[in-house]
Amino acid sequence: MCGLLNINMAYVNGTLIASYFICKRELWFMAHELTPDQDNSFLELGRFIEEDYYKREEKGFIVGEMKIDIVKQGDENVIIGEIKKSSRSELTGIMQLSYYLMRLKEIGIIAKGEVLIPKERKKIPVELTKEIEEKLRKAIEEIQMIIMEPFPPKLEKIPYCTHCAYREFCWS
Numbered sequence: 001m002c003g004l005l006n007i008n009m010a011y012v013n014g015t016l017i018a019s020y021f022i023c024k025r026e027l028w029f030m031a032h033e034l035t036p037d038q039d040n041s042f043l044e045l046g047r048f049i050e051e052d053y054y055k056r057e058e059k060g061f062i063v064g065e066m067k068i069d070i071v072k073q074g075d076e077n078v079i080i081g082e083i084k085k086s087s088r089s090e091l092t093g094i095m096q097l098s099y100y101l102m103r104l105k106e107i108g109i110i111a112k113g114e115v116l117i118p119k120e121r122k123k124i125p126v127e128l129t130k131e132i133e134e135k136l137r138k139a140i141e142e143i144q145m146i147i148m149e150p151f152p153p154k155l156e157k158i159p160y161c162t163h164c165a166y167r168e169f170c171w172s
């Protein structure tokens with residue numbers, strides 16, 4: 001459903017932040033609640049990794065619009081984790097987590113982050129810096145403008161298309 005009310009509110013969440021750094025067209029599809037191909041094998045892999053990982057880690061929680069995969073107590077700070085399928089999503093994971101760290105800071109919670117890639121046994125520490133905060137604020141403004149557009153951004157082939165659940169929308 002493409003609810004006019006939702007579009008006018010131009011909400012932003014962690015998933016949209018991640019999409020912004022992958023493909024602005026995907027961001028538009030997501031914001032307009034277009035459902036991707038649920039049988040896409042990469043979505044399946046993502047679900048499997050999350051479910052498998054959750055067996056061993058404390059399950060995430062929801063704060064406002066944020067759905068955080070992992071929450072645990074570190075030596076000094078709370079640590080939040082974002083699970084990704086592969087290193088391909090490392091940058092988007094860092095920006096998504098940074099967005100959560102920024103939102104938590106706004107409500108007085110100073111936390112640190114970790115992007116977790118269980119398949120590759122990788123753990124990338126994430127700290128909110130002034131530069132990243134600035135980048136995120138610009139991204140949020142641009143996301144809101146993209147969402148308000150009546151049509152998705154123009155089609156452009158990128159490496160991520162091969163794995164994208166929306167590829168039927170773009171390349172069939």
Ligand code: SF4
Nearest residue numbers: 023026161164167170
């Ligand atoms: S298929 Fe490619 S262009 Fe289309 S939404 Fe996915 S990444 Fe973007």
